[in-house]
Amino acid sequence: MTDLARVRDVLRTQRIETASWAYANSGTRFKVFGQEAVPRDPYEKIADAATVHRFTGVAPTVALHIPWDKVADYADLARHARELGAELGTINSNVFQDNDYMLGSVTNPDPAIRAKATSHLLECVDIMDLTGSRDLKLWFSDGTNYPGQDDVRRRQDRLADSLAEVYARLGDGQRMLLEYKLFEPAFYMTDVPDWGTAYLHCVALGEKAKVVIDTGHHAPGTNIEFIVAQLLRADKLGGFDFNSRFYADDDLMVGAADPFQLFRIMHEIVLADAVGPASGIAYMLDQCHNIEPKIPAVIRSVMNVQEATAKALLVDHDALRAAQDAGDVLGANEALMDAYHTDVRPLLRDFREDLGLDPEPLEAYRRSGYFDKIKAERVGGEQAGWGA
């Protein structure tokens, strides 16, 4: 088999989940700029996600956010997805938008609020039973804004208690993915600020608990691919929330800010033979398309992940390892860079044609008339956003 055939074989196993909320309005604390034709309910979000999959072929599942995507009948929502060629994916909990959560959810000083938050997480597992989702993704906005505001260790204890209760509720084949984030919306202290904290709790919980890496959730200068490698080594990498950033949690399109970093991350993944679903790693996009049209932005993001993966797959591991073992600094770096500098767009065009897709997903999407159709259809009602 040629090298390119091998690359295409691995790319064929790759799955990139998109997020329902990426199709809805989002913004900064200064302003949410509403866009045209934005979905008004989970059904329309799934339609958009299915459209992304139709043109990319590798994004069949869509992550839901509860309560933003609460529906009366999840079986019906799943059927709707299947009819459009898509599937329901990860369930994302939300314990940060109720007024009660001003000072925290599962780490709140008030036991009644903690119980409410845990109860919401358990409800998410109920929904997973209905949707057949494998993964419960937990991101906590919990933290404090001022030194002294609350007690670090007591908050950790509360977190551990809540996680244990939810973990115990997980069924066979269900998992808990714990996300960490340095800051925002809490500004002094975040209860799960780093991979170390997420790892510590996941180890305490057991095998079904894994760490999820959001590529925008680190301090400046953090070597993210190191964390990827470390968690792979410890068998605790549960998945990614892909996006990109220049400063903080900018939630820009993945690969837009630092495509070389994305390549280095995928290089660690390829080294560990973890591109495909057998790895148990969930590859998700978690982005905010505040000023660019959303569906094309998601398509572009999927393509960016594919291109980084293709480049990583082109690394000559034998040459790389030989140079590493020989202490040949420049040679080892060159082995990596040689793949990075390669233009993999022709390869991906071929790959898409093999799949029976248009080689240029963005152009095909633009020609498809989908946007005009939803612009005509989605009149009236309230556009979905982070609040719904």
Add this chain to the structure above:
Amino acid sequence: MTDLARVRDVLRTQRIETASWAYANSGTRFKVFGQEAVPRDPYEKIADAATVHRFTGVAPTVALHIPWDKVADYADLARHARELGAELGTINSNVFQDNDYMLGSVTNPDPAIRAKATSHLLECVDIMDLTGSRDLKLWFSDGTNYPGQDDVRRRQDRLADSLAEVYARLGDGQRMLLEYKLFEPAFYMTDVPDWGTAYLHCVALGEKAKVVIDTGHHAPGTNIEFIVAQLLRADKLGGFDFNSRFYADDDLMVGAADPFQLFRIMHEIVLADAVGPASGIAYMLDQCHNIEPKIPAVIRSVMNVQEATAKALLVDHDALRAAQDAGDVLGANEALMDAYHTDVRPLLRDFREDLGLDPEPLEAYRRSGYFDKIKAERVGGEQAGWGA
């Protein structure tokens, strides 16, 4: 005169402006937690600001934000303020919340939108004529999220054109304060990201244009007091937006995150004899009290600035300079730290009693019943926030 008397004399000249929007609801992109008794209109905001002044004695003016604080009759608003012992202060423009501004205001690629933005700024000067405000504060959220999205230099040209038009409109005794900010809400490039850019434009404009430093608008590791000193030296420091931050533009209470930094800033101010109004430096608070009660938080912030100023005033400049000139590193540092380590709270209690105020503003406020009163009064209507 004793040292303490001299300190109190300078403190008596200090004025700290509070911001109308600090009394309104604010939050992060994830959630705005509404609070009790929040003002519903500019009149109520001014009432809260006047209350802060009543208990602190050094915060007589309140900055307005246009259009959030638009009223039909500014003379009436000014009268309202005066009746409560307060005054209208700086006019803050807002060209970031209209849908048209999604890709920029005065730097927008579309000339019609630029004209609209400039027109808003000119309208702000009209309002200054009515309110008698000296300063127009300009903060532009303008920038881009993606490399290539727009042209850096052409945007600078557009910015320069708009500023020149507004500058030409300023009357005698009116000034333009140009604020810079590293990032947010723009994530790749901000059109006025640093003091260098603000300085360059202010020099081009003329004497009425000055730079304003928001203490939360810098990259990690930036030495803010250096910028203070540099702008003082160049006679281009127009004022401060005080707040504090651990990570990004957290907008926490000034002095809460790094009280030593605030002290170092005030040390540069004191060295330049620039505490009082004769310096032409506008000392403002620009903070978001997302989870703490707003009026007490503003009172606390005013106190924090006073305490930092009092400590800076206690620095023995002769000893400091002697040690500096002698190359005595530890001695010079000790001269500074000696003042910082001093507990100035007794001094400030005396100072307040001299002014006929309660020595403990927060306790006095809590005892005053003001909060219960506004809680009872402010029923119905819509709470003010960043949108209004």
Add this chain to the structure above:
Amino acid sequence: MTDLARVRDVLRTQRIETASWAYANSGTRFKVFGQEAVPRDPYEKIADAATVHRFTGVAPTVALHIPWDKVADYADLARHARELGAELGTINSNVFQDNDYMLGSVTNPDPAIRAKATSHLLECVDIMDLTGSRDLKLWFSDGTNYPGQDDVRRRQDRLADSLAEVYARLGDGQRMLLEYKLFEPAFYMTDVPDWGTAYLHCVALGEKAKVVIDTGHHAPGTNIEFIVAQLLRADKLGGFDFNSRFYADDDLMVGAADPFQLFRIMHEIVLADAVGPASGIAYMLDQCHNIEPKIPAVIRSVMNVQEATAKALLVDHDALRAAQDAGDVLGANEALMDAYHTDVRPLLRDFREDLGLDPEPLEAYRRSGYFDKIKAERVGGEQAGWGA
């Protein structure tokens, strides 16, 4: 017992270790500025350390650095220390200055170099047997400068192997302290970059392995006191390398850059009742006095730690906890800040007089004539530095 008496009682249990190399020349990559009267051998370093203890009363032990402090007869060195009222403390290994270590020590691609490095670590344990030291502190400069230069996971495996071999060699009552550092001297990837990595390895090794926190080894924006609390909770905090920084690993005097941060760290320590030696936490200074005189700088640093500790001991824990439990954000912050704002220097003067010391250690040192004495004595020979 009064509050102040209680504070003094705890302060009396505090021990702060100083580092032999702090008395030697140090600098940046641009220049090492030699100072007057710098020690020329370990005996003279210990004499300086003993002098610091003589004036502070809380710094009896001195950490050694191998091979910088290699001597023929450690029993003799220990006797020398005891005669001066001091003791030998932690053994710090050095596997970063031999030419062989250019591409790493225990993580080097070359097994012979790894063996050499591990052998050095084992030799350090041999020295611990001779000196009676409890702790072996491991800091690895290992890492890579360029992406691809070496394999992250294979380096972790090599690290784990070496650590296991050394751990197995530890005697009863001996411990291994593993230090982490974000970057420098490796610039792309550091093999132990964060507390998560150090924690992961220490857990794998066992109870005698603990994490050591150098306060200058984090990314910008990292909440260090959170890590302190987290490691305390996990019973994995082995000690501190105290210093301070504005940007990177500046190695300035502890408390000089951000005294409020030092206070917050000590607050977590006090909350966990971990000030004294019973906690098993080693409090060390690891600083570089590049431009200031070294002995006074170390004395000042010891005083800075004491002052931060005294302030932390003054926090009213009942009031703090009551406010925290009530969700009183401002009240809880005030409870903390109230202690921070207190001037504890009088308390520490009393404390020192209770110990029979001069209340002003720096002045007493300056009056003592020690510096003139060593200036006269230390003529000829080669000043000690990082290379020896």
Add this chain to the structure above:
Amino acid sequence: MTDLARVRDVLRTQRIETASWAYANSGTRFKVFGQEAVPRDPYEKIADAATVHRFTGVAPTVALHIPWDKVADYADLARHARELGAELGTINSNVFQDNDYMLGSVTNPDPAIRAKATSHLLECVDIMDLTGSRDLKLWFSDGTNYPGQDDVRRRQDRLADSLAEVYARLGDGQRMLLEYKLFEPAFYMTDVPDWGTAYLHCVALGEKAKVVIDTGHHAPGTNIEFIVAQLLRADKLGGFDFNSRFYADDDLMVGAADPFQLFRIMHEIVLADAVGPASGIAYMLDQCHNIEPKIPAVIRSVMNVQEATAKALLVDHDALRAAQDAGDVLGANEALMDAYHTDVRPLLRDFREDLGLDPEPLEAYRRSGYFDKIKAERVGGEQAGWGA
């Protein structure tokens, strides 16, 4: 003319200066790892630089560092360079390695030391007269380590005085390039920390004073290409010190850490039509090859700049501008990224063959036997380093 021909035409005008000290030993504060065959004097450094030019064709000049490259007869050194096909370039001053400069050079509190430093700068202009160099590059390590150590504004005044004295000495066609740096070796405050400060002084001095951007001298998150564009707009960009960094001033090979950033910088240069010497912008490498062989690392760095330039030259400016003007965020970004994703290595191979060079400079260098030759020749003597 085809697009590729146009690209090659511009590339043919490009000149990249290499630094004499890049061929000498360098390291971190922890260790300088000596390498084989390192030059022992300026003549050998120039021989290495000429070798880089021989294989790349675009690096004819070599920057000198005074006093590291002091020689008795600069005319002879220039003749030596010419014989090897090279030329002497920028003169870099060094006022940071004399013991007198511990507390600063031109900003030192001691007027005698300031005079000595200024005198060194004037001597550098004397050398420029001898070497025919156009540019004097000034980097000051001056700053302070501790708050209070010295007075910010007085140091600025001293800096201004010294710069004015040196500026007055410049001959026709000579320029002064002022470099800024956030931190290191000063840790609290640097006297020229940012482009704003360098710009302010250069404006005060006059047209012969320009700002030089070292790509490793910024705070995290700084948008360097913005500064490039801003200085181009103000006609104050004098040149670059190229290198790359992940954290601080790592001085890695340019393009190694963030090739996309280098491309964005070159995109601003190309937009301003400033690639060639007519622009008056000096493109220099300032790197430290601590662990990789030096000559190949410099060749690689030259190639990295060329590749980034070639990509920038491929940007379709019409398409870019059309998308920008239309507010087409994704389209404008795509226009930029399309060029970035292109593999320009074939184009550069052709370019080199056009110049009569081997298309693969690194392989040609390795085959040339140059390294074996200097390894055999450079026996004995003392290797050059930052100290000499």
